Amino acid sequence: MEMIIDRISRLLKEKNKMAVDLCNALDIQQSTMSTWKSRRRNPPAEYMPTIANFLGVSLDYLLAGKEAPPRKTTTDDEDYFLNLFRDLPEREQWRIVGIIEEAHRRAHESDKYLDAEGKLSV
DSSP states (O other): OOOHHHHHHHHHHHTTOOHHHHHHHHTOOHHHHHHHHHTTOOOOGGGHHHHHHHHTOOHHHHHHSSOOOOOOOSOHHHHHHHHHHHTSOHHHHHHHHHHHHHHHHHHHHGGGGBOTTSOBOO
16 A cells, blocks of 8 residues: 555656655755655644645545545435436526526515514514
8 A cells, every 4th residue: 555655755756846845835854754755654644735735636635545535415305406407408497597596586585674683673
């Protein structure tokens, strides 16, 4: 299994970046990185976000060597409605968008009469 320090070295080569520039970004001496390599130690956790950013990779990739699977951000009901919507012709999609925007406007129209606690304030 590839160690993080080995992945960092490989990525530096692949991306034509210099170790000295990474050390400057981390505000460490080059000897510190050399010590990590020679002693087969990974950098401390607090450096990982800066290293990932410098190398243009995600923390998941830096730490595990692979990207995390995408997280589902919609409910099953939302997926169902989205699939129905996508199945409509474009003209019908725009008609539905108009209906939703109008419903949203009406639903929030009464908000202007509520105070911070959600109570009616006329």
